[in-house]
Amino acid sequence: MSSAEADAITVEAVTHSYGDVTALGPIDLTVPQGEFLVLVGASGCGKSTLLRLIAGFEQPTAGTVRTAGQPPVPGRGAGLVFQQPRLFPWKTVGGNVALALKYAGQTVTPAKVDELLARVGLHDVAQRRVWQISGGQQQRVAIARALAVDNPLLLLDEPFAALDALTREKLQDDLRQVSASTGRTSVFVTHSVDEAVFLGSRVVVLTPRPGTVALDLRIDLPRTGIAADELRGLPEFAALRAEVGHAIRDRVTV
Numbered sequence: 472m473s474s475a476e477a478d479a480i481t482v483e484a485v486t487h488s489y490g491d492v493t494a495l496g497p498i499d500l501t502v503p504q505g506e507f508l509v510l511v512g513a514s515g516c517g518k519s520t521l522l523r524l525i526a527g528f529e530q531p532t533a534g535t536v537r538t539a540g541q542p543p544v545p546g547r548g549a550g551l552v553f554q555q556p557r558l559f560p561w562k563t564v565g566g567n568v569a570l571a572l573k574y575a576g577q578t579v580t581p582a583k584v585d586e587l588l589a590r591v592g593l594h595d596v597a598q599r600r601v602w603q604i605s606g607g608q609q610q611r612v613a614i615a616r617a618l619a620v621d622n623p624l625l626l627l628d629e630p631f632a633a634l635d636a637l638t639r640e641k642l643q644d645d646l647r648q649v650s651a652s653t654g655r656t657s658v659f660v661t662h663s664v665d666e667a668v669f670l671g672s673r674v675v676v677l678t679p680r681p682g683t684v685a686l687d688l689r690i691d692l693p694r695t696g697i698a699a700d701e702l703r704g705l706p707e708f709a710a711l712r713a714e715v716g717h718a719i720r721d722r723v724t725v
């Protein structure tokens with residue numbers, strides 16, 4: 472297998488415009504399998520546009536995007552999580568996960584649904600309706616649904632932005648553990664420098680529009696066997712956070 476085939480995502484000389492507005496690029500990015508890439512940058516710098524290009528929801532104006540060596544097909548090959556959980560309100564929590572399995576053409580068994588819910592810490596609410604659980608729990612269901620589909624990519628667009636600070640930290644911690652255990656290639660969009668360094672194995676800072684790569688930083692922090700508070704307390708964590716923060720602030724004129 473060549474290294475190009477081993478790469479989960481390749482973005483080559485990509486630009487993207489909405490009418491007269493160039494939102495992104497030119498940008499080149501190669502994401503090897505298993506990487507947890509976080510895209511961070513000022514509002515409007517093109518983070519969501521890049522994620523949508525990788526999901527296949529948008530076509531690049533110039534350049535090529537490939538996932539697993541092929542042009543991405545919307546709705547296939549990637550689990551998606553958005554800022555709003557987008558669950559089916561008339562279904563139970565377990566029903567929402569079961570539906571994701573069904574749409575993915577997988578056999579639906581109660582054990583499979585329970586296993587997915589347990590992965591995101593929701594083993595005890597499977598029978599509840601969506602409106603009977605909290606916003607944080609709803610977002611956990613959305614993550615379980617994205618994991619239900621046995622595909623190689625997980626794409627997350629500011630999934631924790633609407634949550635309170637405590638719930639957000641808890642979900643970050645859980646996602647970090649889930650990601651370490653599944654090893655799935657992930658792209659995560661956020662405004663938060665802290666969240667970026669906490670979650671990412673690599674952080675890419677985009678410049679203000681049109682978004683290009685301002686900083687491409689490997690995050691060599693332990694991914695398992697360390698408590699969240701301990702990780703956040705490491706001097707290396709503070710140094711990386713400062714580096715990412717500077718890269719964003721250096722580019723933004725207020």
Ligand SMILES: Nc1ncnc2c1ncn2[C@@H]1O[C@H](COP(=O)(O)OP(=O)(O)OP(=O)(O)O)[C@@H](O)[C@H]1O
Nearest residue numbers: 489492494513514515516517518519520521662680
């Ligand atoms: N469908 C669209 N039509 C026209 N312009 C768009 C469209 N979607 C995004 N844009 C513009 O493209 C630029 C990049 O938008 P994008 O949503 O990718 O940025 P972002 O970094 O994700 O922003 P935020 O952090 O605020 O969500 C912005 O200037 C935005 O206004």
